[in-house]
Amino acid sequence: MPAGPTQLSGRRVAAALAAALPSAVVAEHDEWVEVRPERIVDALRWLHDAPDFDAAQLSNCCGVDRHDRFEVVYHLQSLDLNQQIVVKTTVADHERPSLPSAYAVYKGALLQEREIYDLMGIQFAGHPDLRRLFLWEGFPGYPLRKDFLGLGDTTPGLARFPFENKAQPDRIINPGLRPATPDPASQEAPPGWRGDARA
Amino acid sequence: MARGRARMTTSSEPYVLNIGPQHPSTHGVFRLRVAMDGETIVDMDMIVGYLHRSMEKLAEERTYTQNIPFTDRADYLAAMSGNLGLCLAVERLAGVEVPERADYLRVIFAELQRIASHAMANGTLVSDAGAWQTPLLYMFREREKILDLFEMTCGARLTTNYMRIGGVAFEPPPEFWPALRELVDELPDRIDEYAELLTDNEIFLARTRGVGVISAEDAINGSLTGPALRGSGVPWDLRKAEPYAVYDRLDFEIPVGRRGDVYDRFMVRLEETKQSTRLIRQAMAEIPEGPHKTQIPLALRPEPGEVYGRVESPRGELGYYLVSDGSPAPYRFHIRAPSLINLSLLRALAIGSPLPDAVVTLGSIDIVVGEIDR
Structure with missing residues (x-):
């Protein structure tokens, strides 16, 4: 699998996360670690503070529609250690998806989460300014969902x-x-x- | 105050000012609603989406190669960097090897694009700061020559569509190399000329020093990248941190600022154009003979999986998050747009500052609306 040259093994991150936050880790993979949605902010904060990982920056945050569920992917990076961590979480409710906002840990989530809300319709609880970003209020549907076909x-x-x-x-x-x-x-x-x- | 004398007071109440979407200082169709108290900003809201073309949705129905033109039109001032980012991501996803000559050509074109883009960014910034048009047109002189080189090679000036998965589309024509040599020889003098015009200019200093200050911690936490991050003193550049193409074989430095204000971001860009000239000179000297492209299937079908490929575009970390389901079209195509994400701190920076300061702050962040909206 094509992991980035500075990307940390998901298994290593999973082991450390599982030790610090029991029951937070759902699945692990060579490239990423999957975290329980209600624990995502705890996991991000722990990775942000842990000196071994020092995930100081939320480099990218985006959603993927998997037909029956949503995946939200967080690419974190440490500028000092020059390493990248991929954290995923799954939102099972496809009708009214909701997730805690990462804004409390990363100010850089402000516009990225608004973009996900706008185009994919995932609500971020605790986001200070969750409005549509590119489309206007009242736009029917969320275009990046796979079942969005026609207007x-x-x-x-x-x-x-x-x-x-x-x-x-x-x-x-x-x-x-x-x-x-x-x-x-x-x-x-x-x-x-x-x-x-x-x- | 003496008793008995009527005290004179003036009251002011906040009012809302609309800037844009068509306004020279918003650098595109970008709209700001600003609540003002006198000359001071009380609150700010940015309204984007006028240029939203749903690239990410459209990309899910097109093959990977067909998606390259979208990357031209996202960041239309740095099409080469956009092309390069997508091609690198797909190459990693599909395991495509790139010939060495193509890697060097990619570096040359990406760095030329960086000079052109920084010239535009700095030119419009000083234009916002009151040096109306003159420096902008000086910088356009060099940008014009770079665009001529692009036109010579791939027929287009802005939407170049030059990189391909597995290399570059065309070998540059024979007249390209002498023209490039001439440009590279004169560029350092030209950059010194701008520096002379602007770096010690009292008006420019008054407008930019200590304005729009971003601390290193805020810049990192706010996901800022590119010159906006380096201006705050963080030496973070993906060309060094995660070298792609042949950047690890070339010698260059990462300029950083100290105060994190508008002036530092301007200086970082100016210094980066010098470093880009250095890079082009080295790449020209070292470029080997050979093919410029590997052959790939017309409908490339990467194995199911995902990749996050990124490059240092003139505006910061330009990332492509691609998910493949084994079909010729990506299942998910996400562009991590530095122009949008660098605006995360804009509201916090603007509140409490006078309106003209907010305008130069926005100019120093260097947005391209095509990339914000996609």
Whole structure:
């Protein structure tokens, strides 16, 4: 697996975390450690303070939609020790996902968590300013979710993409994402959509 | 105060000022709502998204190679760095080897791009600080020559789309090398010229010294990277910390500031252009002959897995978090945009400062709205 040259082994981080915070670690992997969602802030704070890890900076934070659950990935780094740590957590509730905010430990989470909320719809409890970032309040749905397909006529990509050619079915990319038959209801503008309003 | 004399008071109440989205000091379609009390900022809100093109969503339906043009249009002032970051990430994900010559060409183009981008950043910053247009146009003179070199090589000036997974798209034409040599020879003189114009300029010092001060701890905790972090005295540069391409074979220094103010960030950028010139000179001397690209399948299918690849773009740590499910298109394509994340501290910096200071602070952070919004 292509771990970065300065990335710490997830197993080493998991061992240290499990010793310090029992029951926080859910799973470990060569590259990352997965932490129980309600303990994520404790784990981040511990990694931030522990001299061996010194995760002083939240370098990147982003979400991944896994269809039935959400994954949130934190890339932490120590500037003094020049090492990188990858921490993941899983939000099981796909309908109303919520997670404690890392803002209490890292001020750099401010805009990154707002971006995740805006595009993926994960609520961050304790975030001081959780509003939509790129889209406007009232935008229907969260575009980076895998089930986000249509806004009436403005259906993004899939159906219009030249690769989606029925004559060449083997060129279809990510076939699992496309509904088998288009649902007529999804072609109508959802309630609250004001895309054509001239207000 | 003597008794019996009427005491005269003036009252002021906060008002809201709207800056942008179309305003020269916001450097793009970026909007600020500022609550002001007199000349002092009481509160600030930034409104972004005017340039949101949903690149991350669109990328999930395109092959890895087809996604390279998106990286041009994210940070449109540093397209080469954006291309390079994505290509390095995909190469690590798919295990693609890059020929040595391509690595050197990548360094040359990424450093040329850094000079062009820093010229733009510093030019617009001094323009914000009151040196209206003259230094900006001086710096555009060199940027123009760099863009000519890009045009010569790949036909485009801004949206270069030059790097490919496994190398670079084209070998530079024969006339490229003498033109590059000429540019590299004159650049140090030009940079000294800017330094002479600006570094001791009293007005510029008054506008930038002690303004927008970020401490090293705040900068690290606020996820700042690039010149915004180095201006605060943290010698952190991914070209040294996690060398990619051939940076580990080249000799250069990381300039850092001491106070963390606007002036230091300006000076870090100015100094970095000198270091970039050094890097280009060395790369030109050492570049080996050979192929500029390896052949990869048209629809590259990396093994299922994930990668976080990053480069030092002119604005900071430009990261690509890619998740592959084994298909030719990425399952998740996330761009860690330094322009956006460097703004994490903007509100805290702006509150309590006069409006003109906030404008130069924003200018010194050096945002590109295409990258903020993606």
